[in-house]
Amino acid sequence: MTTVHKCYAFSSRLFAATLLLAGLLCMPVHAEDTTKGTLASELEDIKSQVLKLNRDLFILEEDLLFPASTQIAVFVSVDVGRFLKLDSVELKIDDNNVSGFLYTERQRKALEQGGIQRIYLGNIKTGPHLLTAVFTGNDAEGRTVQRAITHNFDKTDETVMIELKVEDSESSYRADIKVEQWAL
Amino acid sequence: MAVIFQSVAQRALSFGQRLRPMSATALLTCALTLFAQPAAHAAEQTEGITAVKTDLEDKFYRQALYFYFTGDYGAALRQISLNRQRQGINSDRSQLFEAGLQVAIGLHEQATQTLAQFEQNQTNSNRSQATSATSPQELLLIALLQLTEQQIDQGDNVSAQLTLGKITAVLPEYVEQYHILSQLAYWPATAPLTAQVQNSAIEEDVTQTNSSAAYIALNQALLYMEQQQYSAAQPILIELKNQQWQAPEINFWQKLFNPFAQPDIFDENNELTPQVQDALLQQQAVNDYAKLLLAQLYVANQQYDLAYRELVDFPQQSPYAESALFLFAYSAQQQQQYDMSFKLLTLLQQQYPYSNLAWQAALLSAKQVSEQQSLAQALTLYQQAEQLYLQKIAEIKQFAGSFNDSKNIMDFATKAEDEQHLLLTPKSDVLALMLTQRFNTDAPWLKKALQDPLLATDYQTLLSLELLSDNVKTQQANSQWLKDTLTLNNQRQAKVIAQQKQLAYRETIQSLTAQKQRIANIIAQAEIEQNPQVFANPTQQQWLNRIDASQSTLNKLVSQRHIDDEQQRLNRVKGVLQWQLQSTFPQQLWQHKQNLKQLSEQLELLELQASRFSDLSTNPRLLSAFDERQQQTQIDINKMTHNIEALSLKTSREIRGKISIFTQQQQYTLQQLLLTTRHQMANVLEQMSQAGNTSTPAALGVDTASQGAR
Numbered sequence: 001m002t003t004v005h006k007c008y009a010f011s012s013r014l015f016a017a018t019l020l021l022a023g024l025l026c027m028p029v030h031a032e033d034t035t036k037g038t039l040a041s042e043l044e045d046i047k048s049q050v051l052k053l054n055r056d057l058f059i060l061e062e063d064l065l066f067p068a069s070t071q072i073a074v075f076v077s078v079d080v081g082r083f084l085k086l087d088s089v090e091l092k093i094d095d096n097n098v099s100g101f102l103y104t105e106r107q108r109k110a111l112e113q114g115g116i117q118r119i120y121l122g123n124i125k126t127g128p129h130l131l132t133a134v135f136t137g138n139d140a141e142g143r144t145v146q147r148a149i150t151h152n153f154d155k156t157d158e159t160v161m162i163e164l165k166v167e168d169s170e171s172s173y174r175a176d177i178k179v180e181q182w183a184l
Numbered sequence: 185m186a187v188i189f190q191s192v193a194q195r196a197l198s199f200g201q202r203l204r205p206m207s208a209t210a211l212l213t214c215a216l217t218l219f220a221q222p223a224a225h226a227a228e229q230t231e232g233i234t235a236v237k238t239d240l241e242d243k244f245y246r247q248a249l250y251f252y253f254t255g256d257y258g259a260a261l262r263q264i265s266l267n268r269q270r271q272g273i274n275s276d277r278s279q280l281f282e283a284g285l286q287v288a289i290g291l292h293e294q295a296t297q298t299l300a301q302f303e304q305n306q307t308n309s310n311r312s313q314a315t316s317a318t319s320p321q322e323l324l325l326i327a328l329l330q331l332t333e334q335q336i337d338q339g340d341n342v343s344a345q346l347t348l349g350k351i352t353a354v355l356p357e358y359v360e361q362y363h364i365l366s367q368l369a370y371w372p373a374t375a376p377l378t379a380q381v382q383n384s385a386i387e388e389d390v391t392q393t394n395s396s397a398a399y400i401a402l403n404q405a406l407l408y409m410e411q412q413q414y415s416a417a418q419p420i421l422i423e424l425k426n427q428q429w430q431a432p433e434i435n436f437w438q439k440l441f442n443p444f445a446q447p448d449i450f451d452e453n454n455e456l457t458p459q460v461q462d463a464l465l466q467q468q469a470v471n472d473y474a475k476l477l478l479a480q481l482y483v484a485n486q487q488y489d490l491a492y493r494e495l496v497d498f499p500q501q502s503p504y505a506e507s508a509l510f511l512f513a514y515s516a517q518q519q520q521q522y523d524m525s526f527k528l529l530t531l532l533q534q535q536y537p538y539s540n541l542a543w544q545a546a547l548l549s550a551k552q553v554s555e556q557q558s559l560a561q562a563l564t565l566y567q568q569a570e571q572l573y574l575q576k577i578a579e580i581k582q583f584a585g586s587f588n589d590s591k592n593i594m595d596f597a598t599k600a601e602d603e604q605h606l607l608l609t610p611k612s613d614v615l616a617l618m619l620t621q622r623f624n625t626d627a628p629w630l631k632k633a634l635q636d637p638l639l640a641t642d643y644q645t646l647l648s649l650e651l652l653s654d655n656v657k658t659q660q661a662n663s664q665w666l667k668d669t670l671t672l673n674n675q676r677q678a679k680v681i682a683q684q685k686q687l688a689y690r691e692t693i694q695s696l697t698a699q700k701q702r703i704a705n706i707i708a709q710a711e712i713e714q715n716p717q718v719f720a721n722p723t724q725q726q727w728l729n730r731i732d733a734s735q736s737t738l739n740k741l742v743s744q745r746h747i748d749d750e751q752q753r754l755n756r757v758k759g760v761l762q763w764q765l766q767s768t769f770p771q772q773l774w775q776h777k778q779n780l781k782q783l784s785e786q787l788e789l790l791e792l793q794a795s796r797f798s799d800l801s802t803n804p805r806l807l808s809a810f811d812e813r814q815q816q817t818q819i820d821i822n823k824m825t826h827n828i829e830a831l832s833l834k835t836s837r838e839i840r841g842k843i844s845i846f847t848q849q850q851q852y853t854l855q856q857l858l859l860t861t862r863h864q865m866a867n868v869l870e871q872m873s874q875a876g877n878t879s880t881p882a883a884l885g886v887d888t889a890s891q892g893a894r
Contacts, residue, residue, distance in 0.1 A: 039838065040340065042831050043645055044291055046824060050655050051291075053820050055262045057662050059269075060813050064669065077246070107254055115250025116243060163243070182238040 062121070068159045070123040074099070074131070075163040078111040083168050084137040084145065084175035086111065091120050092132040098122055116163065126155045133164050135177060149177040158184060241273045248281065261285045276305060280323050287330050290648075296347070299327055303350075325351060325358055332365045339638060344369040351379045364400045372407065398427055398470045405477060414481050421481065424474035428467065472502040479511050488518035506532070510541040517548070522556050525549075538576075538628050543857055546572055551864065559872045566865040573858040577851055583629040584847035593836050594646060596625045623647055633846040642839045649832045656824050663817050670810055681801045693790055700783050707776050716765035719772035724765060731758050 076089055086108050091099040099120040103111075111117060135147040153160060161182040169176050244267040251260035264282045267273040279302045286295035303324060328351050335344040348369055354362045359381055366375030401420050408417035475494055482491035492515040498508040513528035529549040536542040546569040554562030587593070623643035625631055634640045710718035720728055734754050738747050 039642070039645055039831070039835060041293070042827075042834075043648055044293055046649070046652055046827050046831065047289070048291055048294060049820070049824050049827070050652055050659070051258060051261060051265075053656070053659050053817060053824065054258065055265050055269075056813070056817055056820070057659055057666070058262060059266070060810065060817065061662070061666060064666065064673075064810050075243075075247075110250050110253030113249070113253050114246055115253050116246040117250050118247060180238070182240065182243060184238075184240070 066121055066123055069157045070125070070155075071159045072120075072122055072124050072129075072155065073118055073159065073161045074120040074133075075116050075161065076101075076111065076119045077116045077163060077165050078108075079165060079167040081108070081112040081166065081168070081175070083140055083173060084135065084147065084166055085139075086135065086166060087137045087144075089119060089136075089164075090134045092134075093122070093124060094129055095132075111166075119164075124155050124160075126157065128152065128154050131162060131179075133177065135164075135166060137175075139174075147175065147177045149179060151179045151181075153181060240271060241275055241278070244271055244273055245275070245278055245281070248278075252281075252285065257285050257289050261289070276302065279305070280327065283327050284330075287327060287334060290334065292331060292334060292343070295327070295331055299324065299331070321353070322355060325354065329358060329361050329365060332369065336365065336368050339641065341369050341371075349378070354379045354381050356381060360397050360400060364403070367400060367403045371403070372410070398424060398467070402470060402473065402477075405474070409477065409481060409484075412484075414485055417481055418478070421474045421478040425471050425478060427471065427474075468499070469503060472499060472504050472508075476504045476508050476511070479508070479515070483511060483515060483518075486518075488515045491515040492519050492521075506536050506539055506541060509535075510545060513545065513548075517552060522552060526552060533572075538632050540853060543573065543576070543854065547857060547861060547864070550861075554864070554868055559868050559875065563865065563868050563872070566861055566868060569861045570858060570865070573854045573861065577854045577858070580629060580847050580850045580854070583627070584844070587630075587843050587847075588840070593839055594650075596627050596630050597643075598624050598626050629847070629850070630843070632850075633843055636842065636846070639839065639842045639846070642835055642842065645835050646832060646839070649828050649835065653825070653828050653832075656821060656828065659817075660821050660825075663814060663821060666810075666814050667818070670814055673810075677801065684797070684801060689794055693787065693794060696790075697787055700780070700787060703783075704780055707773070707780060711773055714769070716762075716769035716772065719769065719776060720765055724761065727757075727761050731761065 072093070074091060076086075078084075078086060086103050088100065088102045090097065099122075101117075101119050107117070129152070131151045131153065133149050133151075137145060139145045147166075149164065151162065153162065161184065163180045163182060165178045165180060166175050167178055168174075244263070248260045248263035248267065251257070251263055261282065264278055264285070267278065279298055283295045283298040283302065286292075286298060306321075306324070328347055332344045332347045335341070335347060344365070348362075348366055351362065362379060363375070363377065366377055369375065401424055405417040405420040405424070408414070408420070475498060479491040479494040482488070482494060491511065495508050495512040495515065498505065498512065502508065509528060509532050513525050513532065516522075516528060517525035526549055529545040529552075532539070532545045533542045533549075546565075550562055550565035550569050553565050587596070590596070623634070623640070623646070625634070634643065706718060709715070717728060731754065738751055738754065741747050
């Protein structure tokens with residue numbers, strides 16, 4: 001009798017264990033550990049500090065290396081991008097190659113989704129300058145095409161920010177490059 | 185638990201969808217034109233300069249957007265922060281975007297603050313009642329739901345409940361998500377569901393059957409089972425086990441706040457994307473789990489035949505195979521299919537040697553043999569079970585010892601890339617704040633211990649700290665580079681100042697100014713006197729000198745001889761030269777005045793430049809300000825490194841504590857099983873002894889049969 005009782009109890013325990021185990025697989029995690037929240041909070045705090053540090057260093061670097069009186073920034077944006085799948089961009093200032101960028105699929109899509117990329121940040125003297133940009137990419141048929149644009153501008157004590165916009169032209173079924181100098 | 189919501193959907197806001205179909209002819213024409221004249225295009229100048237006022241908020245916001253779309257969330261967040269700090273840009277969309285990024289990289293407290301700020305702004309301004317995909321209320325709802333999800337994921341149910349409490353209204357398409365999050369946050373109590381469900385025009389389009397609904401139903405069935413309301417649970421489980429997955433739609437903002445709820449169903453090769461495959465696997469897991477629960481329900485109702493039938497085709501690769509196998513064996517045993525039961529229990533022991541169920545299976549199979557076959561065989565199996573438990577106890581002790589002795593608990597790790605995260609965050613990410621690895625191990629005991637989500641989270645915390653530590657090291661290198669740059673600049677400044685002192689450029693400028701003034705006086709005098717000789721060129725000057733010399737010679741000879749003739753000739757020459765000079769005098773005067781003017785301008789510029797240079801070179805604050813800032817960042821880095829080390833140590837201690845408890849629990853379980861085994865062995869020996877006394881095998885058979893019947 002004792003054996004039978006044990007057997008029954010044993011089987012019940014096994015079933016209970018199974019149910020408990022299965023239940024655990026589905027049950028939400030309970031915040032039993034009081035230190036858990038602290039750890040997560042501390043981790044979050046450090047993460048936040050790292051982010052702040054990164055920002056501070058970024059600003060310091062820019063301020064030190066690219067003061068506003070000599071700074072020039074060039075941006076690239078794409079409006080739709082149906083007629084020119086951007087592959088690369090080359091930049092010249094006063095006939096000096098200053099920047100080149102080869103796009104990955106993801107970066108190209110980021111531009112097509114509305115992102116603006118700062119492609120160049122540098123220093124130039126005050127006075128008149130000439131910016132030349134050459135865009136290479138593929139057209140809707142997959143053939144390689146190039147677009148180039150030049151832009152004359154004057155560098156003053158203020159930062160110069162120039163956006164090069166690849167815009168689809170519905171009328172001509174081609175992409176045009178437009179220049180917008182940001183008014184700060 | 186985040187896995188629950190990794191539902192897969194077609195991306196709602198794909199820029200590509202904005203593209204309208206274009207006629208093939210037009211495309212061909214365009215392509216041919218472009219292809220035929222590449223050189224011409226290369227040289228082309230398409231000056232299209234826009235002169236309108238720049239919308240700087242939009243421009244800087246889109247810079248952050250670029251980083252986001254390239255997967256660099258840290259840089260996107262930094263850009264938003266820079267926009268606010270430098271440009272004073274703090275628009276609504278910028279705030280929501282920031283909150284979304286903060287949620288995505290796990291900055292929950294900051295996200296909560298940002299959302300509170302956003303909510304405050306919304307309250308202060310005229311609240312929009314629009315329910316479009318981008319209405320502020322909807323965005324806020326998405327943000328709060330995703331925040332809740334992450335808080336639940338971290339086991340912080342109290343915060344999750346608070347976050348849910350902030351939701352006052354829910355749009356129909358988010359009801360299920362709200363429902364399941366409430367269930368999880370308040371488990372095992374009933375969720376209050378205080379938010380009001382709003383009506384929406386798109387209500388009819390909402391997919392009724394999706395994975396969220398499945399989880400709600402599954403949790404509900406589990407609750408019913410816990411309350412022993414089996415009849416209520418059964419129909420739910422039957423429906424769930426046959427349910428099929430359907431892709432819900434996910435819009436841009438949902439994608440932003442939950443980067444994993446994003447994918448298109450098919451990739452470029454027209455194959456199911458990994459995310460969709462994952463979603464299908466999840467659906468399979470729901471089906472399997474429903475089957476398992478249903479089988480348990482049948483077992484609880486002693487409907488072993490139904491349980492057996494339910495589990496007979498249970499997938500072997502299912503994550504619940506272990507439990508299902510045990511339950512299947514148990515049902516078979518209860519169905520008196522002893523051969524099948526014995527084989528299944530043996531299989532369970534072979535496949536899951538570290539499972540509690542497998543340990544129990546060893547005992548159960550021995551028990552079965554003792555009841556159905558011979559006591560001698562049962563004794564052998566009990567002895568084998570005893571050996572198994574002793575071996576496992578030795579193993580767990582060894583593991584506990586080696587774990588305690590290890591200096592770095594990460595030595596047990598075999599890191600595996602998290603594929604989902606890998607899709608989002610590039611390896612070259614300069615500001616990697618999102619973990620792309622998942623802690624894994626080959627140590628079987630640790631693997632078992634990691635089934636505890638809190639321990640697994642602790643290990644993930646350690647991995648996150650490693651990532652942050654690497655990040656800080658990168659920042660340290662950057663800071664050091666800036667320091668070197670500053671040192672070089674300081675040296676250069678000192679060198680330039682030294683050169684400046686040697687050059688005495690101020691005196692030079694004064695001397696030049698004096699010379700200019702002298703020339704100005706000469707020109708002015710020449711103009712007053714109308715004296716063209718001042719502007720004589722070198723040849724003319726030579727002639728003038730010769731004339732003067734000749735005149736002087738004639739003056740000496742005038743008393744000695746008659747010189748009228750020579751004097752006349754000289755006067756003629758002088759007259760011609762004078763005429764020449766006089767004829768070019770106005771031009772020469774104008775030219776010299778112009779040159780003088782230019783010289784004056786140059787000198788003014790030079791003076792300005794000298795003054796600017798003097799200011800720069802004598803301003804000690806210029807570089808020292810940078811020095812101070814660099815030193816401050818260095819202090820921050822040191823502090824952060826210290827904090828990371830301290831937190832790593834703390835987390836390690838937490839992990840060691842949890843592992844210690846785990847090993848003790850395992851030992852306790854094994855000891856209990858060992859004790860039960862020995863009790864059972866004693867029983868068997870007792871029965872064998874009794875059987876020996878009676879010496880009649882038939883009596884033993886009757887005893888066994890009677891036990892079986894009982």
